[in-house]
Amino acid sequence: MSLMVVSVACVGFFLIQTTCPHTGGQDKTSLSARPSALVPQGGHVTLRCHYRRGLYNFTNFTLYKDDRSHVPIFPGRIFQESFLMGPVTPADAGTYRCRGSYPHSPTEWSALSEPLAIMVTGVHKKPSLLALPGPLVKSGETVTLQCSSDTVFEHFFLHREVTFEEPLHLVGERHGGGSQVNYSINSTTSDLAETYRCYGSHSLPLCVVSSQ
Incomplete structure (x- = not known):
């Protein structure tokens, strides 16, 4: 594989x-x-x-x-x-x-x-982004991108770098004292070999989000 x-x-x-x-x-x-x-x-x-x-x-x-x-x-x-x-x-x-x-x-x-x-970057504290179970993915496997923050964000955006596609809008969920969101991608239907970035926002459409 x-x-x-x-x-x-x-x-x-x-x-x-x-x-x-x-x-x-x-x-x-x-x-x-x-x-x-x-x-x-x-x-x-x-x-x-x-x-x-x-x-x-x-x-x-x-x-x-x-x-x-x-x-x-x-x-x-x-x-x-x-x-x-x-x-x-x-x-x-x-x-x-x-x-x-x-x-x-x-x-x-x-x-x-x-x-x-x-939307403008560099306003709030940045969230964290993890690839679960890890960033090395075999063909046919599924990877979950988990974006989380100790700040309560109502909205998260997942962006594939080096593309002009609009970022994917995801609704944040409360987690502990902060918030997070999970997004799963199957490598059989998507080209995963990309760099992903995660952003958090308090509101729409004026998305003032986390700082770098």
Whole structure:
């Protein structure tokens, strides 16, 4: 049997999740964050607004935050190509949307994108992450990732490093004076040879979470 190594790490964050385009239609709008959906407090992240299922970037776009979909974050300001956000603080946490103008018709603006949820790392004490029974997993075996903290977190997020996938949201359970969550993965159905990170949050959608 082949062996896979599951690498685990513990950090904390306000998270930035990339959004997915709407289904159907070639001009649906989406918003993305690079280089990563996870941004350390004091760090920077670049936001871009896309159309045609993410294949093209809007040259000009505006940004909206939380439920204020009718009021841009910076009234009267239009971003060109991208927006560099930072240094990021807890106040930047929230859900973001964008609306862009088409190159072939600058006066025509797209519909709002799906929301982009922003969380920032480095705010609270970090949780711990264990691979049970161990990080060496044979093909066909199941490994349980256990994320725990002596702080009571209502929500945990499990993130596979080196991917742009949204972190997996898990509901925390009380354990002793803190909280924890277990997530099992079968190596026959998943590629386990990844580095995983665990985050804890007190609330949604503004996820101010554990520090690195």
